[in-house]
Amino acid sequence: MNRFPMPLRVELFQDGSGGQTLAGFMYQDPDCGLVQVPAGFDTDFASVRPLRTMSLVALALSLAIGALGIVAGWLGVALLGGVMACLGGALGALGFGVLLLYAAVVGYGNGPAVIHDHLYTTGELSRQASDLVFYNALRSSGSARWRAWLMWAGVRVGGATRYRETKS
The missing domain is CATH 1.10.287 (Helix Hairpins)
Known part of the structure; x- marks a missing residue:
């Protein structure tokens, strides 16, 4: 099953700091369900x-x-x-x-990184669940287990200040 039903379409910023999605982007996570990123979402990809x-x-x-x-x-x-x-x-x-x-x-997992950036921005999932989705998306996109783990560990260690929970 293709967990990314649409291709990632992004216009890169001129300064190289990231990009903006040109169309909606989705990922079907086995644990957390469908994650949808709207067109016009700004991302910095893997923040490295x-x-x-x-x-x-x-x-x-x-x-x-x-x-x-x-x-x-x-x-x-x-x-x-x-x-x-x-x-x-x-x-x-x-x-x-x-x-x-x-x-x-660097340069790996742009699609999973967009999904992760969206989850961190919206706070629709907990930080831990967002990081799990990131790891699953990396593996689903073909990243090696060691690279997916390394990137997951990076967001677990350094992502707390970037995560915004939605206040209810």
């Missing part, structure tokens, strides 16, 4: 821009601290040079790790 920004900042800091470590070593300040080199290496590893994480999730 903070990962990209964080990885670039960490890499830049690691280069700067590494350069300071080299300069400190040349000046004969062994302790400071060693600390700077270790700090630069740690930041470099962090930056590289975040870049790998970004590469693993």
Whole structure:
């Protein structure tokens, strides 16, 4: 059974921050039923821009601290040079790790991400149910289990501030 009865049609924003649906989009979730996104809905897809920004900042800091470590070593300040080199290496590893994480999730699951963004915006399902729908939609769209889990874990860890419950 095709759980996405309509293709996703989106016009991308010029600044690359996301897009707007040109037509309605639907997903039939096995646990929560039919989820419908109306035409004209704004989405930022998988919201991975903070990962990209964080990885670039960490890499830049690691280069700067590494350069300071080299300069400190040349000046004969062994302790400071060693600390700077270790700090630069740690930041470099962090930056590289975040870049790998970004590469693993960017560009995957645009349809499921639109569904998830809509659920988070409207609050029609609980946050936990919305995240489950996201995972199910990722798997239904062909994403590998490890990638779907990684993206699900990302929204579970970092999505609380973006979720808006509907007040009754």
